[in-house]
Amino acid sequence: MEEKKVNEYLEKTTVELKLKDCSNRTIESYIFFLRPFLESIENPESMALDDAKKFLAGLIGRYSNKSRALAISSLRFFFKRVVDRPDIFVKLEVPKKQRTLPVVLSVEEVRSLIRAAGFAKTELIIKMLYSAGLRVSELVNLKPLDIDFNESSGWVRKGKGRKDRLFKIADSFSKQLQKYVKNHPDNKYIFSEGNPLTTRNIQILIKKAAKRANINKRVTPHTLRHSFATHLLENGENLAVIQQLLGHENLETTRIYTHVSQEQIKKVKSPLDRL
Numbered sequence: 001m002e003e004k005k006v007n008e009y010l011e012k013t014t015v016e017l018k019l020k021d022c023s024n025r026t027i028e029s030y031i032f033f034l035r036p037f038l039e040s041i042e043n044p045e046s047m048a049l050d051d052a053k054k055f056l057a058g059l060i061g062r063y064s065n066k067s068r069a070l071a072i073s074s075l076r077f078f079f080k081r082v083v084d085r086p087d088i089f090v091k092l093e094v095p096k097k098q099r100t101l102p103v104v105l106s107v108e109e110v111r112s113l114i115r116a117a118g119f120a121k122t123e124l125i126i127k128m129l130y131s132a133g134l135r136v137s138e139l140v141n142l143k144p145l146d147i148d149f150n151e152s153s154g155w156v157r158k159g160k161g162r163k164d165r166l167f168k169i170a171d172s173f174s175k176q177l178q179k180y181v182k183n184h185p186d187n188k189y190i191f192s193e194g195n196p197l198t199t200r201n202i203q204i205l206i207k208k209a210a211k212r213a214n215i216n217k218r219v220t221p222h223t224l225r226h227s228f229a230t231h232l233l234e235n236g237e238n239l240a241v242i243q244q245l246l247g248h249e250n251l252e253t254t255r256i257y258t259h260v261s262q263e264q265i266k267k268v269k270s271p272l273d274r275l
Contacts (some may be wrong), residue, residue, distance in 0.1 A: 001042060003039075010038070013034060016082055017158065026223050030074035030077065031074070034074050036055075037052075038072075038160070044078070044083045049087065068084075079092075100213055102257075102261055103226065103227050103257070104223070105217065105223060109217075113209055113210060113213050113215065115213070117207070118209060124177060124180055124191070126189075126224065127170075129224040131168075131169045131228075132168065133167070133225050133232075134167065134225065135202070135222070135225065135244055138156045140192070141191075141196050142156075142190040143188065143189055144181050146186065147181070149177070152169050152170070152174040153168050165247045168245065199221075205225070232245075242257070
């Protein structure tokens with residue numbers, strides 16, 4: 001398909017996504033997969049189902065199940081809201097989700113990561129991610145007014161699913177963060193002055209700190225979120241409360257942490273000991 005026609009279809013798709021109040025991140029993700037798909041066909045209004053299947057099959061081995069599911073969702077949306085082809089969108093099935101247990105740091109590894117931060121700002125970022133269980137995209141968009149230092153709490157504004165969410169931060173950390181905010185009065189965001197920090201920037205900071213701390217695990221900002229949830233569970237926190245803190249819509253999503261809580265496994269009494 002000609003580039004002009006591709007851009008016309010992408011513009012129509014963007015408008016439809018905005019009408020559904022989708023986030024910019026969702027729109028970018030859909031366009032990411034739709035562009036090469038449209039470039040690979042001649043006309044979406046007359047193409048065969050096999051053309052869509054051929055494109056999706058080409059993603060296998062290059063993208064995870066989660067990413068391929070996103071690609072299928074983008075095509076389904078396109079053939080439902082932009083080009084009316086129910087004969088295609090109803091037959092595009094989303095692959096099964098890969099059920100892999102998340103990587104979790106021990107409490108001592110979290111301490112080591114904080115000590116290895118290298119810079120005061122990096123230390124605050126690590127503590128914030130672990131203290132509140134935030135997604136990295138939520139962290140970079142936090143503004144000073146989102147934090148209530150008197151209550152050691154804050155609000156995620158329009159997080160995943162475009163929802164607001166209350167979160168808690170450690171009392172011991174609240175004063176440290178408040179001092180940082182007071183020392184940076186020109187910051188529009190907690191950790192940046194003009195535009196939000198990029199999520200990639202945070203990922204690099206965490207990766208370097210993990211290397212300095214000699215942690216032999218794949219450590220990302222999301223690892224701290226997983227560790228936050230798991231450690232709360234190990235300390236006896238209610239699963240429904242953890243669900244609310246994480247902003248999970250479904251309790252089953254939160255339930256995965258019951259499978260990675262090592263401390264709870266260690267506390268299990270073998271039936272042999274009861275004989």
